[in-house]
Amino acid sequence: MNGYEMDELRIALALTPGVGGATALRVLKRNAELGRTPNEFFALSARELQEQYGLREKSASAIAASERLRPLVDETIGRLSEKPVQLVFLGEPGYPNRLAEFSRKPPPMLWLYGNTMVLSGATFAVLGSRDVDKRAADEIERQAERGVLEAKSLVTSANSPAYQRAAVVPLRWGSPRVLVLDRGLFSALGPDLTDEPFRAARLWRFQFDPQTDLVVTEHRPHDGFCRGHNARRDAAVVGLADEIVAVQPRAGGNVERLVGQAQDAGRRVRVIRLD
Structure with a gap:
């Protein structure tokens, strides 16, 4: 070469x-x-x-x-x-400190696209189980709105009903988001990195705005989704959040496990049961 x-x-x-x-x-x-x-x-x-x-x-x-x-x-x-894209490695100045401190095995490499200043302020995440029902989804939306109105930036993703329900809330208020992907930038946002990553978001905003939002992924730009990416994505979502709100976590599920890990790491955690 x-x-x-x-x-x-x-x-x-x-x-x-x-x-x-x-x-x-x-x-x-x-x-x-x-x-x-x-x-x-x-x-x-x-x-x-x-x-x-x-x-x-x-x-x-x-x-x-x-x-x-x-x-x-x-x-x-x-x-x-x-594009405002950075490739950062663990231990370098641009690598998010929250994630490095939280994870037992932080991603060694991250692609960051967009407004990295979002991570300078308070962040929160709202989690729900993969098979979230309507009541839980409504509560996820309420909790996301509560955090946004408290001037916190939502950390979420784009490839589950729970994440999508939360991810549209900042769009309604013109607030920043951090989207953690389970695939590469081109796979999620299109060849020009201008696509919102799911249909409901495109109803609120025609194109992804890197001046407002930040995308984080450990996957190569062309990589698609592979089995096993979900768990690493969820861990990164929690790792980037100062506060975690878990809505109706399933007993023994991944959300419940991450809640325990967040508590051990000294993060603020609220668990909401709807029963």
């Missing part, structure tokens, strides 16, 4: 199949220790990558063969260059 700058190295690593965020972070730290340039790094063989970086054979082979990724890297950089 020739002519790569440091920012391009970061994106190239993030896009390489078989190289997760933890591996990319290890490479970046090791390069800094060695004073190695991106071009020097990509000139290494798979064996040298294994020996000098402690990489597994699969990851080392993927990096050594990453010349074929150049078109994808160039295309991704071109599409993101005009």
